[in-house]
Amino acid sequence: MEMLVGRRGFLMSSATLPMLAVPAAAQAGAGLPATAKAFPLSAVRLRPSDYARAVEVNRAYLLRLSPDRLLHNYHEFAGLSPKAEVYGGWESDTIAGHTLGHYLSALALMHAQTGCADCVERAHYIVGELARCQAAHGDGYVAGFSRKRKDGTVVNGKEIFPEIMRGDIRSAGFDLNGCWVPYYNWHKLYTGLFDIVDHIGPNEQAMAIAVGLGGYIERVFASLNDEQVQVMLACEYGGLNESFAELHARTGDARWLRLAERIYDKRNLDPLTQKRDQLANFHANTQVPKLIGLARLHEITGKAEQATAARFFWEQVTRHHSYVIGGNADREYFSGADTIAQHITDQTCESCNTYNMLKLTRHLFAWQPDGALFDFYERAHLNHIMAHQEPVNGGFTYMMPLMSGAKRAYSEREGEEFWCCVGTGMESHSKHGESIFWTGDDTLIVNLYIPADATWKERDAVLGLDTVYPFDGSATLTFTKLGKAGRFPVALRVPGWAKRHEVLVNGKPADATQAGGYAIVTRRWKAGDSVTIRLPLDLRLEPTPGDEQTIAVLRGPLVLAADLGRADGEWDHPEPAMVGQDLLAAFRPVDEESAQYATAGLIRPADLTFVPFYRQYDRRSAVYFKRFTDAQWKVEEAAFLAEQARQKDLAARSVDVMHLGEMQPERDHNLTSEISYPLAYRGRNGRDARTGGFFEFTMTVKPGPLLLQASYWGDERKRTFDILVDNQRIATQTLDADKPGSFFDVDYPVPEALTKGKAKVKVRFVPHDKNSAGPVFGVRLFTARQEPRA
Template identity: 65%
Template sequence: MVRTSRRELMFGVAALALTAAPGRLFAATSTILPKTAKPLPLSAVRLRPSDFATAVEANRVYLLRLSADRLLHNFRKYAGLEPKAPIYGGWESDTIAGHSLGHYMTALVLTHEQTGDAEMRRRADYIVDELAEVQAKRGTGYVGALGRKRKDGTIVDGEEIFPEVMKGEIKSGGFDLNGSWSPLYTVHKIFAGLLDVHRSWGNPKALTVLKGLGGYFERVFAALDDKQMQELLSCEYGGLNESYAELYARTNDKSWLVVAERIYDNRVLDPLVAQQDKLANFHANTQVPKLIGLARLHELTGKPSQATAARYFWDRVTQHHSYVIGGNADREYFSEPDSIAAHITEQTCEHCNTYNMLKLTQKLYSWQPDGAFFDYYERAHLNHVMAAQNPKTAGFTYMTPLMTGSERGYSTKDDDAFWCCVGSGMESHAKHGEAVLWEGEGALLVNLYIPVEATWKARGAQLTLDTRYPFEPESRLTITRLARPGSFPIALRIPGWAAGKAVVTVNGAMVKPVVEGGYAIVKRRWKAGDSVAVTLPLDLRIEATPGNADVVAILRGPLVLAADLGPTATPWSEADPALVGADLLAGFTAKAPVDAVYATNGIVRPGNLDFVPFYRQYERRSAVYFKRFSEGAWKVEEAAFLADQARLKDIAARSVDTMFLGEMQPERDHNLVSEQSYPVSYRGRNGRDARSGGFFEFTLKTKPGPLILQATYWGDERKRDFDILIDNVKVATQHLENDRPGKFMDVEYPLAEALTAKKDKVRVRFVPHDRSTAGPVFGVRLYTAKPAPKA
């Protein structure tokens, strides 16, 4: 995993029309829909058999397999108490330790609410008791498991960085703070877990621990002037503003509100308040929780700017920075708006980003219900969140790669990954019934078509939602019990892609509903036994990426379809498949419609492939995005490909030695040594970089005569400068900054013959400039220069 990043949709035309216009989403135009809404409590919703229920059960078993005492190891150790179990590996053995416990608390609460499993509540209460003991032992209000790496390499209790911060000693590159890794992000996760335990069943000890922890960091922040506070906030802090806002809401103590509003990153948030998209090159998941926090603050303060920023951010991300599956970011960072086609890699769509975007979506929807919000929510929930868990193993992805042939990298049963996305994964798959049914001003809204049984307390109603959607078109809501019959509206979301083709029936008879705000609304006097059903067209359609009409994906209803490229056990080394022809959809034939499987005939080059639901490709390789060509354009593309292969063949024939960076055996064979340097993997290529103060160096064989050193870089890198040396003689200074967007590039460095004369090998060294990065370098080659043409 690349450590520079902490964790290194286009909608169809109809849906885009629904969501692009601010007047549609953010102006009060509805006459029947409620002005505000809230979801039915998770504890009132039970999942019926489906892939969603399978995911929740797999996750519940996974949560039971985890040990609270192992997650509590550092909390006890650094408080001077004897740990009760050994620490987990992975991130929990790094300086970010402790974030997983916060996620785990929340996941326990959600699973208890979703399933009623009493063991989940028992474990959550046990953790709170342990944290209270740890907090009492420390005596400062602080509670945490953070580590801090000192200059000599030893890792100690991370609390020691905070007295330094209070003195104005703040050193951060965005994720590190005085030798600890994203410490305020981790603090936020502990806050969030405790808040959830307190919210769900009112555990008073959870609130006591929260107040102590809140008071500790209130004192840290109070010691800083505004400039120092902004320096501190340049390091990832998660949704700590939301936590303090929620603490204010629980206690009515305005001191917490003051802290919440001070946790405001000017550099990121001011442009969003001004409705300016300056997101490119910002780490994506660092930003999303800030906007969730602003949205919560708006609910408490009523300040318009807080709502403006949250709404604008949501609109820009969903419409201009998101992939077809609803996720966003490449290598964890936003790129320029509408540049998705240039960023289809194996490091797309960090799960945490979508986890947080769905939270923000629910928040904005609750202020003013509009079906367009849930068009996005459904897209991301079904195609990304459901793809991010392997139901067979309960493992989680970090990224969900969209590059053709990529393998999804799921966490394994040894539970020693504990990435951030393992944490958000255990939360996401605890609550698939969370946003299905909503209520507001006497109305019931159906937002997701997932089979559930639910209790609607306001009407004393028992509801059953029967459906095999998105594999079958009909979803039927039946009122099985209604203690308080009467007239009220039931609103069924009609996705934008349905294009006016939805059919609504009541008790089997077709009706003409009121269509408003993305809903078909039926208002009548309902009684027990009544049912209302919606049938949605599940036609195939083509969607282009934002900004590039020639890179497309195939969808069926809300499902993103993928070409099935075979099992992950078989490496993919073929050319990316393309779609060729004037009428692409005519080349698809339903092969197993009950499972949304299609065969193709004549439109896929180089050969026919089956298309299947992307999210179900847990242990198989996929192609999601395709370049689209006419027959004539395809012939030109083939010729260009053959010419590039000839160029590479010529260089290979002249090669003296090649270094495959980022690969264990080649690095050993070439005697690589390094400091502050890490292997990377991007777009199917391995490489290596070096951070400020570091380097990497290796040996290449030589031969007599003029030689050329060639290095391969990604042409869309953010600004960086570094030197290249041969046997400690500088041969070049390389500046990278968006030199060849969307492409790898080979840079040649002709070498003076004196550098290699009478040598059979040389040492090649890459050294970053101060506060910069060398590379990543995706391979280095030494080859002979072409002979000068004869006169």
């Protein structure tokens, strides 16, 4: 069973989308081009909008960062004097250096999107410094990641590769011989170097770094047999297969293609080539870049199985594993297909996942245009990526919590955290114009209704897209200039949720053919012509995959959420529910221009105001609701509210909580163990100990009577173990299929003599002989309820 420990945990240790019909091959040739390509990012300039603001906030953020601080480890590990102190957070851990690759990409994309000259200067400086570092190593190596030895000493990450080449390969999923995801780290660097070439201009120095580093990595792989490579690839490697596919495409050297195809994790990718969904309990963002790499390889090799895996993965994730905002995963991991309703938590939707799913979508659309692909793209881009940035200082979320009352946690203004989602955030908010306009076979395709101006080189044309969508359903495309006038198709995406649409040319109703999710107007176009699409922005409800009773509210492409108050305030009310027969009839517009609605007699315990989810960066919100008829509510109300009250009461009385099986909580609680393993089951992390072993950790205590609560799965086969506090046994627990089909909690009184005068105690789980202890899916210490005096 896959160990559920996320990268965040490692260090700090959708609705059913009914519009997303599977892109059908039958659509090809029905008025749409066979293939398509996006306008270059440099050809698009954003007009004022939330998107344009996000770019400008991000540009200020990028220019606040210090290239020399990001280069610190690269310099130090090359034997050169660092020019500035290292950043904190992840840049001070064994993944150090990963941010520099993201930063290079962000600088290049920001230059393409805005023409920022400062970004070009910084990018060229960094490439020059990387070349210095690589030359100092003398063997092609260049990196900023470090290695933590068994004694805790932190050294140059280069130290692990001679061990690996001897066949000494040790990985725990994210750790490779004491270094955190080194190949993932290099994938980010490669992408940054290639983005410099693509968006700033030819750069021989960048390509020389890429080739030299490729030689070093190639020698590591060449020393291993195929079985050893698979062991090594059990450690997250990002999209390193994509990196070498790109290096082959840019150099023509077949050795890079051979290496790209060897970077193939059979355990995860083989089922996808066979169209089998075995994603449950796999770390989500570890997988997405692998599929992007297969998509890029397919574009080079034409191998059908590479495309099959990429398409099938996209279909399964978007239709069966995604939340209403387009994001996926709970605590970084996929759950079972169609189980979203069971995983609406404060750890949903890692932002990196959506960044990568949008990349994969662009590949699939380029192969065969289909509006269903961009129905997903629009949803995730608008509702998740736009929510990903704090729009004042430019910080980024790691997770996008969808649990009612949860608040978003953004990185700080000066960026000391440097999570993976900070890196992808730098990129995402540098390129909001990249997917608006596409072309193929002389067809102009408008995929996103984002206000912008663009240059269409092939027709010597300048386009303007005027809209305030998604707050108004109208968008007008105008040919401001059309040097090569003539007859050609203009395809405007009609979202799958739109029950109707209207197309006008030069202000008058026009006939449009329908194909593949587009309204297509073919005529002789000239400068000054315009075409308008009008879409209805109706309210609608969407259920989660697999649970018709758990619903979300949308208006056109916007996910709406109930406003539960300021993020810096408290929210301690019962989880809101919807009660009634005709739920949408209870919504009344408050300000339609900003998509604000209020409910009347709908929400229990009290009505709420609904607003666009992505704008609630400093608010608490509710996205998902259980729905009940009046009759159902009378039956459910007591149990529903009682459970909410129990959970709130338990949280209020909690003194300390231990999330077993998660790296950072286990580190924070000084966990020690022997013959003990983290594990995951039914979406919950835990830990067990086998015969002769134990696991022990510290917990904070306070004066007075305390209870120790442990969580178990109710279908365990028989086993017996002891629970000790400061080496004193407080309970012996036997598990024997106690509560089939559910998790359950057991409370153990802690004698006050064991906690008196102490700030912390040690809690230990020890199996009886020929038994195991647990698995235990979390431990909590909380105060005993004080009974009222007579």
